Amino acid sequence: xxxxxxxxxxxxxxxxxxxxxxxxxxxxxxxxxxxxxxxxxxxxxxxxxxxxxxxxxxxxxxxxxxxxxxxxxxxxxxxxxxxxxxxxxxxxxxxxxxxxxxxxxxxxxxxxxxxxxxxxxxxxxxxxxxxxxxxxxxxxxxxxxxxxxxxxxxxxxxxxxxxxxxxxxxxxxxxxxxxxxxxxxxxxxxxxxxxxxxxxxxxxxxxxxxxxxxxxxxxxxxxxxxxx
Numbered sequence: 536x537x538x539x540x541x542x543x544x545x546x547x548x549x550x551x552x553x554x555x556x557x558x559x560x561x562x563x564x565x566x567x568x569x570x571x572x573x574x575x576x577x578x579x580x581x582x583x584x585x586x587x588x589x590x591x592x593x594x595x596x597x598x599x600x601x602x603x604x605x606x607x608x609x610x611x612x613x614x615x616x617x618x619x620x621x622x623x624x625x626x627x628x629x630x631x632x633x634x635x636x637x638x639x640x641x642x643x644x645x646x647x648x649x650x651x652x653x654x655x656x657x658x659x660x661x662x663x664x665x666x667x668x669x670x671x672x673x674x675x676x677x678x679x680x681x682x683x684x685x686x687x688x689x690x691x692x693x694x695x696x697x698x699x700x701x702x703x704x705x706x707x708x709x710x711x712x713x714x715x716x717x718x719x720x721x722x723x724x725x726x727x728x729x730x731x732x733x734x735x736x737x738x739x740x741x742x743x744x745x746x747x748x749x750x751x752x753x754x755x756x757x758x759x760x761x762x763x
Contacts, residue, residue, distance in 0.1 A: 537750075538653050538654075538750025538751065538752070538753065539562065539563055539566050539651075539653060539750060540566050540570075541750050541753065541755060542563070542651045542652075542653075542748045542749070542750040542755055543563065543566035543567040543569070543570045543651060544570050545748060545755050546567050546570070546615050546649055546651055546748060547567060547570035547571045547573075547574055548574075549613070549649070550571060550574070550580065550582060550613065551612075552580060552581050552582070553581060553582070554582050554583075554612040554613055555582070555583050555584075555585065555603070555608070555610070555611050555612050555613075556571065556582050556583070556584050556585075556611065556612065556613050556614070556615065557584070557585055557586075557587065557611045557613065557614035557615065557616075557641040557642075557644075557645055558571075558584050558585070558586045558587060558591045558592075558595055558615065558616075559587050559591065559614070559615055559616025559617060559638065559641075560586075560587050560588040560590060560591050560616065560634050560638065561616070561617050562617070563616075563617035563651045563652070563653075564587075564591060564615065564616050564617055564651075565591075565594060566651075567615050567651060568591065568594050568595055568598065568600070569598065571584075571600065572595070572598035572599060572600050575599070575600060576599070582600070582601070583601045583602070583603055584600045584601065584602045584603070585602065585603045585604075585605060585607075585608045585611065585641070586602065586605075587616065587634050587637040587638045587641050588634040588637065588705060589705070605637065605640075608644070609644070610644050610645075610646070611641060611644050611645040611646065612645070612646050612647070613645060613646065613647045613648075613649060614641045614642055614644075614645035614647070614648045614649070615649045615650075615651065616629070616638060616641075616642070616648075616649075616650060616651070617629075617650065617651050617652060617656075618650050618652055618656060618740070618744075619631050619656065619664075619665050619738075620656055620657075620658045620661055620662075620663060620664060620665060621650065621652055621656055621657055621658065621744075621747055622658055622659070622660060622661050622721060623659070624721070625650075625744045625747055625758060625760050626661050626721040626725075626739065626740065626741050626742075626744075627650060627661075627739070627740035627743070627744055628661045628662065628665060628667065628738050628739060628740075629668075629738050629740055630667075630668035630670075630710075630737070630738030631665065631668070633702065633703070633704040633705055633710065634704070634705050634706075635668065635670055635704065635706075635735075635736040635737065635738060636670065636704070636705075636706040636708075636735065636736045637705065637706075638740075639736055639740065639743075642740055642743045642744075643743065647745045647746065648743055648744050648745050648746075649744075649745065649746050649747075649748065650744045650746070650747045650748070651747075651748050651750075652747060652748070652749055652750070653749070653750045653751075654749055654750065654751045654752075654756075656749075657749065660718070660721075661721050661724070661739060662714060662715060662724075666690055666712035666713055666714050667712070667713050667714070667715070667724075667728075667737060667738050667739060668693070668710050668711070668712055668737065668738040669683070669710065669711040669712075669713055669728060669734055669736075669737045669738070670704050670706060670708035670709070670710055670734070670735040670736045670737065671708055671709050671710070671711055671733055671734055671735060672708065672709075672733050672735060673707075673708065673709050675732070675733030676692060676709050676711060676733075678732075678733055679711065679731055679732075679733040679734055680711055682731045683711065683713050683731070686715075686719075686727055687715050687716060687717040687719065688713040688714065688715050689713065689714055689716070690711055690712045690713035690714055691711070691712070692709055692710065692711055692712075693709075693710040693711070693712050704735075706735060706736070708735045708736075721739060721741055722741060722742075724739060725737075725739045725741040742760070744760060745759065745760050746758070746759050746760070747759075
């Protein structure tokens with residue numbers, strides 16, 4: 536069992552009967568969905584799920600997990616997802632995929648947000664390895680980009696996989712991938728992005744994670760918000 540599978544199993548073991556569980560998106564989230572389905576099948580665990588993406592919804596459906604539509608949900612007991620980067624104060628960077636709006640909605644609505652990562656995702660500061668994805672209204676992207684550049688950012692629209700056009704998020708937004716050379720702390724960056732008109736959502740998940748499980752060479756480390 537690799538580290539990704541180990542932390543997914545550990546997270547699935549924390550799910551209790553009757554919980555409404557949010558399912559994240561990506562390879563780590565897929566491992567968790569598989570483990571949750573195994574517990575449901577083998578141990579009779581009764582849960583309901585809601586997914587942050589079409590891909591996760593299809594996987595949950597194929598594995599027989601009961602699901603609600605996004606529009607039916609106003610709170611969750613637990614949301615489980617991965618992250619691209621995690622800083623010492625448990626700020627996350629997400630969004631190398633394209634489901635930021637749904638992911639942040641579920642993270643905000645959850646009583647607990649459990650983040651599953653391998654140790655290579657730990658960073659000293661957000662944006663250390665990846666550009667910060669910023670979903671923008673298609674008609675506003677140039678105005679938003681100018682505002683971001685005025686605040687020390689540089690970058691451009693994300694291209695699609697075929698490199699023959701621009702990537703579009705599941706929400707229908709364009710995505711600016713921006714780097715900030717000036718050292719801006721995560722809270723200030725989060726507040727700045729939240730305050731720019733035309734920004735739909737962005738990849739900084741500030742003060743949302745309650746627990747981070749880290750897989751390190753067959754062992755699990757746990758960090759809780761406020762106890763880093």
